[in-house]
Amino acid sequence: MVNFMPGGYVGRVAFIDLSKKKYHVEPLNMNWARLYIGGKGVGARYLLEYLPPGVDPLSPDNLLIVMTCPANGTMAPASPKYPVITKSPLTGFWLDTHSGGATGVELKYAGFDGIIINGKADKPTYLYIEDGKIEFRSAEHLWGMRVSEARKAIKEELGDPQVKVMTIGPAGERLVRFANIDSEGRQHGRGGAGAVMGSKNLKAIAVRGSGTVEVALPKEFEKIIEEMREKDIFKNPEAEFGIKWGSISLGWFTNEAGALPTRNFQTGHFELWSGIDAIAVSKVRVKRAACRQCPIGCHNWIYIPSGKYAGTLTEGPEYETASLLGSNLGIGDIGALAKLNYLADELGLDTISLGGVLGWATELYERGIISKEDTGGLELRFGNDEAYVYLVEAIAYRKSPFADLLAEGTKRACEKLGRDSCRYAVHVKGLELPAYDPRAAPAMGLSYAVADRGGDHLRSWPIGPEVLGRYWLGAKPIPIERFSPENKAIIVVQQEHQYAAKFALGVCDFCCWDNERLSLLTWAVTGFEEFKDVRNFELAGERIVNLIRVFNVREGMTSDHDVLPPRIHEDPHVSGPTKGRVLPREWFEKMKKEYYQIRGWDERGRPTKETLKRVNVDEGVFKHVGW
Amino acid sequence: MAYKVLVFDSSKCTGCELCVLACNYVKTGVFGTRDARIRVFSWRDTGDFIVLGCYHCDPAPCMEACGVDAIYRDPKTGAVKINTDKCINCKACVYACPYGAITIGSNGKVIKCDLCDGDPACVKACQYGALRFEEVSKVGVDFALQYAQTLKTKTDISKRTWSGIRPV
Incomplete structure (x- = not known):
């Protein structure tokens, strides 16, 4: 090794064994850091290496990795995002679930690039990480607390208001499969990381650090972040709406495009959207807030002054929440939405999956597939906000047999229930779909089907280029026709590269879609020379996508898993601008085949050895490749 | 004498802590919070954020507490500063400050805000004007104007008297 210390890393990873209440610290694998940048990429490499194949996700053997990214803790704008893996x-x-909040930054100041948690504590425990030391503390008095109560209690107990806390709510404790982890008021929402934490008897992780993060090339770094602030954020017309209103502004675009999931994805246009759109939110907005180190401040704090839910104060709703807990449940009232949002956050539930499973149950009730006998007497109809408010709490605490069923997530619930109810379940690989209906944007269907963590919109976002006909978010100029399978796979591929590398760097998906600048930022932060060339940044993204696919294939994923729910192919939209549209199966199969070809994966969806060599994964990966 | 003061408006603060990062960076060249001369307290369950720094009081309790006259007022900016050559690091000023604005940095020395010689980095980093650096003659004017406007909208035009006299 040459005498060169890369910036952006603090160089230490902690391995924590909850069963033995012990930990040890190892140096960060710099070879991996250079190849996979950080966060999601490096975390994937650690997971592949240290998680044995075939482990039950809720068993003590599963690993819970909190990994930070190189840009976390610097002044790079909108870059506090860090994953739980x-x-x-x-x-x-595979699951990586990102959050901004404030804890990831603090973890780096506390001297860790990441922590890898294994085992299960015999009693409720929380971790206190302070300046390189990790303490196992009893959480028996915190068990059962809601998120904000637990956060407050921990800060009081430690006597330091500057401590940053990641915690689960009652839902995570009860192993609700879509429980989230809260990070200072922002959530690691998707995929049920909260349940994994709960299964380890780990209530919270409290972090305090007085250390520092250095960048390798401060002068260049200053110049690049100034450019990002100007060109990517505050003078970027693509970002204007988001900055002004927050993510909720996306609803105008999707509702007009017929892509807004409505009443369990039965249609793509919600006639009551104006009751919960960005203007409705701005009318009750009392405050703008931000994740740490982000100048945008996209969070809306809202306060409901009157009506049934008067007095509700919450952060949100984000677009996905407004759609899945709003339009998808037939709710067009900002008060009811705020209440549902508040409860989900406080109890520790992912709002997207929650909206998905509630929408599914409601449709079953309306179709007569389930009755009041099944629901425990609930009149479960679209728009019945009181039933939903009751159910959210019931699910988090698994209060009734019906709530217990829903707490398993749509896929497991429909398999348990039978009665052909899986016909109406809207998920990919078990993860409920987010708020962009593929019938209005065919490439979005491909994006969901091949996304590494199941039905998710944060791996690529082709609906942007598709509907607007503009080339952005990492996609290069290619002729785009919206309702056609042509040239869609390549957009998804290019965007996946950008998103993977960008998330590994720690930059938020809310801004900054210029690959060249992101690549230069990586170079200035880390000092790795190869990132002066944008192609290496994109290649790093491709490498991460392939690495995670290796993990997924090892865990049993095949091309049979890369499919969409039947509804998307068979049930036409019943209203709105996309009335009558489905995503034809042959379009989907064509896009998927093309996607595998571009990726260099075989027809079973497995990366070939040649592909893995081309993207230059490290040698150690090959021992996990059993095909 | 015309000089500028730091003003904080909590209603505009998003809690991003970029002021803290900027302060730490201009003072030390690295990113962190330990050597920042400014602090943000966040209540993430209600969305409340409070920034605390030095008010550069006059008379300044820290200056009075200092036994070796190491704390002085910069005549150019009005900032209360520490003369590091004279400072014996006794920390008397830390305890004297009613706002906790004087702290001990990572090098073990007493540190405080010096208004960056009249061009505060924290203010430049603040996107929404929660932190401002204002002429002392303008301080309070915008708060007064805000209040005046709320009073104005409360005034019912039909009940307005000719004299305009109304209870405040």
Whole structure:
């Protein structure tokens, strides 16, 4: 090794064994850091190496990895995002779930690039990480607390208001399969990481650090972040709406495009959307807030002044929440939405999966597939906000047999229930679909089907280029026709590269879609020369996508898992601008085949050895390749 | 004498802590919070954020507490500063400050805000004007104006008297 210390890393990873209440610290594998940048990429490499194949996600043997990214803790704008990485209890495959909040930054100041948690504590425990030391503390008095109560209690107990806390709510404790982890008011939402934490009897991780993060090339770094602030954020017309209103502004676009999931994805246009859209939110907005080190501040704090839910104060709703807990449940009232959002956050539930499973149950009730006998007397109809408010709490505490069923997530619930109810379940690999209906944007269907963690919108977002006909978010200029399978796979591939590398760097998906600048930022932060060339940044993204696919294939994923729910192919939208549209199966198969070809994966969806060599994964990966 | 003061408006603060990072960076060249001369307290369950720094009081309790006259007022900016050559690091000023604005940095020395010689980095980092650096003659004007406007909208035009006299 030359005498060169890369910036952006603090160089230490902690291995924590909850069963033995012991930990040890190892140096960060710099070879991996250079290849996979950080966060999601490096975390994937650690998971592949240290998680034995075939482990049950809720068993003590599963790993819970909190990994930070190189840009975390620097002044790079909108870059506090860090992932929790584990095997998902919803899908049984890879899970990385990102949050901004404040804790990831603090973890780096506390002297760790990541922590890898193994085993199960015999009693409720929380971890206190302070400046390189890790303490196992009793959480018996915190068990059962809601998220904000637990956060407050921990800060009081430690006597330091500057401690940053990641915690689960009652839902995580009861192993609800879509329980989330809260990070200072923002959530690691998807995939049930909260249940994994709960299964380890781990209530919270409290972090305090007085250390520092250095960048390798401060002068270049200053110049690049100034450019990002100007060109990517505050003077970028693509970002204007998001900055002004928050993510909720996306609803105008999707509702007009017929892509807004409505009443369990029966249609793509919600006639009551104006009751919960960005203007409705801005009318009750009392405050704008931000994740740490982010100048945008996309969070809306809202306060409901009157009506049934008067007095509700919550952060949100984000677009996905407004759609899945709003339009997808037929709710067009900001008060009811705020209440549902508040409860989900406080109890520790992913709002997207929650909306998905509630929408599914409601449709079953309306179709007469389930009755009041099944629901425990609930009149479960679209728009019945009181039933939903009751159910959210019931699910988090698994209060009734019906709530217990829903707490398993749509896929498991429909398999348990039978009665052909899986016909109406809207998920990919067990992860409920987010708020962009593929019938209005065919490439979105491909994006969901091949996304590494199941039905998810944060792996690529082709609906943007598709509907607007503009080339952005990492996609290069290619002729785009919206309702056609042509040239869609390549957009998804290019965007997946950008998103993978960008998330590994720690930059938020809410801004900054210029690959060249992201690549230069990586170079300035880490000092790795190869990132002066944008092609290496994109290649790093491709490498991460392939690495995670290796993990998923090892865990049993095949091309048979890369499919969409039947509804998307068979049930036409019943109203709105996309009335009558489905995503034809042959379009989907064509896109998928093309996607595998571009990726260099075989027809079973497995990366070939040649592909893995081309993207230059490290030698150690090959011992996990059994095909 | 015309000089500028730091003003904090909590209603505009998003809690991003970029002011803290900027302060730490200009003072030390690295990113962190330990050597920042400014602090953010966050209540993430209600969305409340409070920034605390030095108010550069006059008379300044820290200056009075200092036994070796190491704390002085910069005549150019009005900032209360520490003369590191004279400072014996006794920390008397830390305890004297009613706002906790004086802290002990990573090098073990007493540190405090010096207004960056009239061009505060924290203010430059603040996107929404929660932190401002204002002429002392303008301080309070915008708060007064905000209040005046709320009073104005409360005034019912039909009940307005000719004299305009109304209870405040």
